[in-house]
Amino acid sequence: MNLQGSNKILLPIVSFGIVILGILGLLIGDIPTDGMDVYNAIFSYSDGNISELIIREIRLPRVCIALIAGAALSIAGMLMQTLFQNPLAGPYVLGINSGASLMVAIGILSGAGFLSSELGLIGSALIGAFIFGLFILFTASFLRSQIGLLLFGVMLGSFVSAIITILELSSEAESLKAFALWSMGSLNGVTIEQLPMIFLVFILGGVASLFIVNPLNLLVLGEEECRLMGYNVKRLRLMIVFITALFTGLITAFCGPIAFIGLAIPNLTRILFKTQDHKLLLFANLLFGALFLLSCDILIQLLSAWILIPINALTSLIGAPFVIYILIRKIR
Amino acid sequence: MIEIKNTEIGFDASLFAIPEMDFEQGKVHILMGKNGIGKSALLNTLSGLISPIEGSLTFDEKRLSEYSYKHLAKKIAYVRSNVKGVPFLTVDAFLLLGRYHYKTLLGGHRLEDYALIQKAKDLFGIAHLADKFTNELSSGELHLCAIAKAYVQQTDYILLDEPTSHLDYANKRKVYELLGKMANEHNKGIIISTHDLDLAFKFPFDFYLIESQSKTLKSVKTFKEVEKEFEMG
Numbered sequence: 001m002n003l004q005g006s007n008k009i010l011l012p013i014v015s016f017g018i019v020i021l022g023i024l025g026l027l028i029g030d031i032p033t034d035g036m037d038v039y040n041a042i043f044s045y046s047d048g049n050i051s052e053l054i055i056r057e058i059r060l061p062r063v064c065i066a067l068i069a070g071a072a073l074s075i076a077g078m079l080m081q082t083l084f085q086n087p088l089a090g091p092y093v094l095g096i097n098s099g100a101s102l103m104v105a106i107g108i109l110s111g112a113g114f115l116s117s118e119l120g121l122i123g124s125a126l127i128g129a130f131i132f133g134l135f136i137l138f139t140a141s142f143l144r145s146q147i148g149l150l151l152f153g154v155m156l157g158s159f160v161s162a163i164i165t166i167l168e169l170s171s172e173a174e175s176l177k178a179f180a181l182w183s184m185g186s187l188n189g190v191t192i193e194q195l196p197m198i199f200l201v202f203i204l205g206g207v208a209s210l211f212i213v214n215p216l217n218l219l220v221l222g223e224e225e226c227r228l229m230g231y232n233v234k235r236l237r238l239m240i241v242f243i244t245a246l247f248t249g250l251i252t253a254f255c256g257p258i259a260f261i262g263l264a265i266p267n268l269t270r271i272l273f274k275t276q277d278h279k280l281l282l283f284a285n286l287l288f289g290a291l292f293l294l295s296c297d298i299l300i301q302l303l304s305a306w307i308l309i310p311i312n313a314l315t316s317l318i319g320a321p322f323v324i325y326i327l328i329r330k331i332r
Numbered sequence: 333m334i335e336i337k338n339t340e341i342g343f344d345a346s347l348f349a350i351p352e353m354d355f356e357q358g359k360v361h362i363l364m365g366k367n368g369i370g371k372s373a374l375l376n377t378l379s380g381l382i383s384p385i386e387g388s389l390t391f392d393e394k395r396l397s398e399y400s401y402k403h404l405a406k407k408i409a410y411v412r413s414n415v416k417g418v419p420f421l422t423v424d425a426f427l428l429l430g431r432y433h434y435k436t437l438l439g440g441h442r443l444e445d446y447a448l449i450q451k452a453k454d455l456f457g458i459a460h461l462a463d464k465f466t467n468e469l470s471s472g473e474l475h476l477c478a479i480a481k482a483y484v485q486q487t488d489y490i491l492l493d494e495p496t497s498h499l500d501y502a503n504k505r506k507v508y509e510l511l512g513k514m515a516n517e518h519n520k521g522i523i524i525s526t527h528d529l530d531l532a533f534k535f536p537f538d539f540y541l542i543e544s545q546s547k548t549l550k551s552v553k554t555f556k557e558v559e560k561e562f563e564m565g
Contacts, residue, residue: 087419214439217425218432220418228379229432230405274465276421279439 007273008280014287018067021294025063026055028301057192065190066297067290068202069255070265072247074289075209077262078269078281082216083137083240086146087270087326090263091129091248094149095156097259099132099245100125100252101183105164108179109171118194122253129249132156133241185256185312187297198254205246209282212239216278258293258312260319265289267326333357334378334489334521339387341374341549346385348547350374353540357488357521360512362532364525364558365542371525372413374542374549375491378523379410405433409482413493415474417467423477424462427452430484452480455510471498479507483514489521490514496528504528508535529558 026038033051040046041055077090084094091097103124136153143149168176182189190198215236218226223233251258269284270276296314303309334355340346347370355361355378363371376382378389380396389396391407399407409430418426431445453459456476466474475498482490490511496504512535514520526532533539539552541561552558 214432214435218429220421221426221429222416224381224412227381227401228405228410229429230400230402231432232401270420274420276418276425 010272011283011287014291018287018291018294021291021298022063022067025066025294025298025301026059028298029054029059030304058188061190061192061195062187062297063294064195065187065198065255066294068198069187069251069258070261070289070291070293071286072202072205072251072289073258073262074265074269074285074292075206075282076244076247078266078278078285079209079216079240079244080262081266082219082278083237084140084146084149085220085222086149087267087330088146088150088263088323089153090260090266091244092257092259092262094136094153095160096129096133096136096244096248097252097257098157098160099128099130099135100249101128101257102160102163103128104182104253105167105179108182109164109167109175111172111175122250125253126245126249129252130242130245133245133248137237137241182256183312184310185258185315187255187293187311189256190254194254198250201246201250205243205250206286208239208243208246210279212236212243213278213282217276220276256312259316260323261289261293261315264319264322265292268322333392335390337387339389340385341370341377342385343373343376343382347373348542348549350387350549353549353551355489355521355523358515358519360508360515360522360524360535360537362524362526362537362539363542364527364529364532364539364552364561366544366562369542369544371542372493375410375493375523375525378489379408379491380404381410402433405485405487407487408489408491409485409487411475411478411482411490411492411495413495413497415471415478417465417469417474419465419467421466422463423453423458423466423469424449426466426477427481427484430481448484448486452484455483456480457506472500472503475499476503476507487520489523492522492524494525494527496526496531501531504531508532512537529555529562 023038027033027035031051031054033055037049037051038055040049041052041060045052045056073091080089080091080094081087083089104121107121107124136149136156139152140149143152168179215226215231218229218231219233219236226233265288266281266285269281269288273280273284275281293315296311296318300309300311300314336350336353338352339350341348341350363374365371373382377384380399380401383397391399427449428441428445431441431448434445435441453462456479458473458476458480461469461473461477466477469477475495479492479495482492496507499507508531511522511524515522533555539558540549541552541558542549543561
């Protein structure tokens, strides 16, 4: 018996959780604020009020980017897993992050003019992610085994981090510190002015994903089967790589590398919903990914009085054991 | 009608030649030959997955290569020998994929599609598997589902690559009977590659042999002609 019908009720529950945790995320922090401050900060903001300023300039962008990054990375992971028919694929393991990281490292560490500017960093992160995505797609065409492809992604990651280490050694202390902070992953770097642009790119990727949900359903049967059913797979593959690079590059540029979400959340949703209907999976990943990263961020805020945890460390601490659990489940 | 003339078939290099052969609708064509002789290559070529090494095929008086993927998918269904089960893909969802190009603008399915799937499940006796995940089926059950999906596609031709090799005797018989019925009653052209010679010859089908010595496709009438080929090897 499959339970997908009854599990659909999870979607409204998760949406509700997002609203509650979103409000909580605006309320908590070093400086105590109350509901009135939150309301004012959003609907009738006045410059002089320090509580409202903190909510509007610091907490609101952080909550928003947590939601967007969680959703974007989870959808990217789902796309990668369907494309390679491999439940262990994801933008991080396959090294698409590495492409973006390498470009950001070159930008920050070299400190060279346009490259180190905000737009330069984002643009180069997107290009880096896209090139690495195409590289992996190309490799996958003759590297047929699932494990082989994952190892290739890991090697790509090692190769890039070696280059980054060399870059780090020959760069100045200030840019080195900036890069070290970026590479830990942080949701604090985004300003409220940047949000509309990030949101727009996210929506672009989301709408593009919505357009390919039907062929994705076909793609689970394999590429030749897809072709036999009359669908041109080449275009679909490029589209998937494009969307994945867009999401991964965007989030990596603004938040640094955030591991394991793109691997763990799509697996979680497939297990919970027991379906290959990608329209349902798309929304499930969007909501679960958003809720998960927001929860991580709130946990970090709650613990910040005692210990500082970078977001990338926390997602790895939770995500890595979950992926091991999936591996064991798969082998049995 | 599929018409083939002076054509060489193979994956990368030519495996055998077809001087002249027609595969009509309304008949079951049984394709026989030794392992590796090129049966799958021929079916792959007919489905449009690969091109002939030399020559060309015409399908309804138009070259096969001139059809778009989409158009071809509405005309020819192909059940491959290595059907794969997919985790979390139910048999129902799998069968619905057979109606992929008949989706509505919003990506939904029509009522006829569901009725057709119900009919396919009844015909092939797989109704009890409807909610099962395809990766949890036995390979015989999975093949029955794959054949049912080809039926659901409602094409003029159905190609099947050793569809019965995973089935038990009762199911083998049933599949041949059903395919024969589809050819007669619904005027479908059915082309099957198989090693189940004894069983196939019990039906009034058309038989073809890829002869290993001359490396050509021939039409055969009696079981004797085929026996000779397999004893020689």
